[in-house]
Amino acid sequence: MSDRDTLTIGTFEEAKTASVATARKQVIRNEKLSALIEKTITKSKSLFLASLGLIIVGGLWELLSSITKDALPGPIATLTVLYEMVSDPFYDYGPNDKGIGLQLFNSIKTVLLGFCLGSLVAIPIGILMGASTICKQIFYPIVQLLKPVSPLAWFPIGLVVFKDTGLATIFIVFITSLWSTLINTSFGIASLPQDHKNVAKAFGFSKMRYLTKILIPFSLPHIITGLKLSISVAWLVIVAGEMLSGGAGIGFFVWDSWNALSLEKVISAIIIIGIVGLLFDRLFTYIESKVAYKA
Amino acid sequence: MSYLEIKDLEISFPTPKGKYTAVRDINLSIQKGEIISIIGHSGCGKSTILNAIAGMLTPSTGSVVLNNENIKGPGPDRGIVFQNYSLLPWLTVYQNLFQVVDSVVKGTTQEKHEIVAKNLKMVSLFEHKDKLPGQLSGGMKQRVAIARAFAINPGVLLMDEPFGALDALTKGTMQLEVLKLWNLDNREKTIIMITHDIEEALFLSDRIVVLNNGPSSTIKEIVEVHLPRPRNKIEIVKMPEYIELRDRLLHLLIDHFSIEDMGMKYKN
Numbered sequence: 229m230s231d232r233d234t235l236t237i238g239t240f241e242e243a244k245t246a247s248v249a250t251a252r253k254q255v256i257r258n259e260k261l262s263a264l265i266e267k268t269i270t271k272s273k274s275l276f277l278a279s280l281g282l283i284i285v286g287g288l289w290e291l292l293s294s295i296t297k298d299a300l301p302g303p304i305a306t307l308t309v310l311y312e313m314v315s316d317p318f319y320d321y322g323p324n325d326k327g328i329g330l331q332l333f334n335s336i337k338t339v340l341l342g343f344c345l346g347s348l349v350a351i352p353i354g355i356l357m358g359a360s361t362i363c364k365q366i367f368y369p370i371v372q373l374l375k376p377v378s379p380l381a382w383f384p385i386g387l388v389v390f391k392d393t394g395l396a397t398i399f400i401v402f403i404t405s406l407w408s409t410l411i412n413t414s415f416g417i418a419s420l421p422q423d424h425k426n427v428a429k430a431f432g433f434s435k436m437r438y439l440t441k442i443l444i445p446f447s448l449p450h451i452i453t454g455l456k457l458s459i460s461v462a463w464l465v466i467v468a469g470e471m472l473s474g475g476a477g478i479g480f481f482v483w484d485s486w487n488a489l490s491l492e493k494v495i496s497a498i499i500i501i502g503i504v505g506l507l508f509d510r511l512f513t514y515i516e517s518k519v520a521y522k523a
Numbered sequence: 524m525s526y527l528e529i530k531d532l533e534i535s536f537p538t539p540k541g542k543y544t545a546v547r548d549i550n551l552s553i554q555k556g557e558i559i560s561i562i563g564h565s566g567c568g569k570s571t572i573l574n575a576i577a578g579m580l581t582p583s584t585g586s587v588v589l590n591n592e593n594i595k596g597p598g599p600d601r602g603i604v605f606q607n608y609s610l611l612p613w614l615t616v617y618q619n620l621f622q623v624v625d626s627v628v629k630g631t632t633q634e635k636h637e638i639v640a641k642n643l644k645m646v647s648l649f650e651h652k653d654k655l656p657g658q659l660s661g662g663m664k665q666r667v668a669i670a671r672a673f674a675i676n677p678g679v680l681l682m683d684e685p686f687g688a689l690d691a692l693t694k695g696t697m698q699l700e701v702l703k704l705w706n707l708d709n710r711e712k713t714i715i716m717i718t719h720d721i722e723e724a725l726f727l728s729d730r731i732v733v734l735n736n737g738p739s740s741t742i743k744e745i746v747e748v749h750l751p752r753p754r755n756k757i758e759i760v761k762m763p764e765y766i767e768l769r770d771r772l773l774h775l776l777i778d779h780f781s782i783e784d785m786g787m788k789y790k791n
Contacts, residue, residue, distance in 0.1 A: 426603075427611065430605075431599075434626065442611065446613070522657030
């Protein structure tokens, strides 16, 4: 075999390899493109279905509105009012006439305050209940007794103790925020598998290392789920709470608008309450996904 | 006095129905660098004995003495490979080793990082150090668990059915992996492992401890394996001694070898 032959074969092989590589790149590019197209299709499909749902509800709403002869305002009228509310959210014309932004800000502040205080109490007690049977036996009956009570029932007690409607509202949010967090935390702590405990025991982990590297990472997803449930209930309760307490907040706004017979404003407020609740939920779902782990 | 001495060990647990004795009259002297397998049927107290050596269980009577010291609890002189790997799923492979090394080994942080890197490289998992256990295959998880036990450089390595959850091919590789690590360490580590697998026990061990069925099981027999090392899987099975030992173990562990042994007539 001459040199030329080998050379030819060599070049041929190289050319073949090169063409294979190009083809492979082409395939990968095509795969990426089709994945992108597929993703876009899925997205637009779910977007279409979601708007379909909105259209159906809007249609029923419009129908209901025409049946009641506009006693219930229709979607167009409501959205016009909503637009007006949102375009000037922060005006303040005295105690009974504040922009929706200020009212909402007030409610969120109350909820976060009550929720944070509640969590600060619920998480440590939950940890104690999960870690020690005695603590569980002490606290669990109380939790079972008080959990089913509507938080609004605590409002008079809050008023007596704090002598202030604002503080009493924070108090009922505080009470609301306790239960789910407490139960989920104690469940999370108590369900720590023996395997993980054995690792700590076998390799002589200090209390601190056990806490930060085993107990907390294990139970964090449970705690976050508890917090998520707590804040969603707290957001439910705040509207009712502010209807009782009056003076400020989105719940007061709803009640005040009803008294002023502006159902457009009531429905607009309902939409805003829903959106804020959804955002809270999304936030905690995001945190949940961040602390989740695969076993 | 040998390196590890188990004397008149009995372990029992209180139950609502009274005392339950898992194992009793266990006497075993183990030399430094020996590989011992404990074999027996499910529920015969294999894990109980291993846990007593690990210090996770306290003997009801008798004692476990390691290096002339009575074992009172878990310690860094014994590394454990758990049955189900027991890696911490929220920590990376690297952190799974580092937390253990940081907890047990005395030294600078720099030295600890070097130990972790060395042990991960030893089981060829250094390039996977940033993965979480959930992203690894069963064999890889087991290698992490073994690397973790080796990383604290224990005199005794305790393995509870280390390859039980692995497929047959991966199992073979892992057995060699353990022998490799044992040799790299100048055969100074004492390895005590639990297994269900006669072939595995014969391939790895110097002695095989066969237990009676539980409850309150005792040692039935200790079988010595004098097959020359390094052992070759294909070669040893042809050795007369291997065949003899395998038959002996089969007879110790199993009563029936065919359906005819079970009293059934085979019709042609």
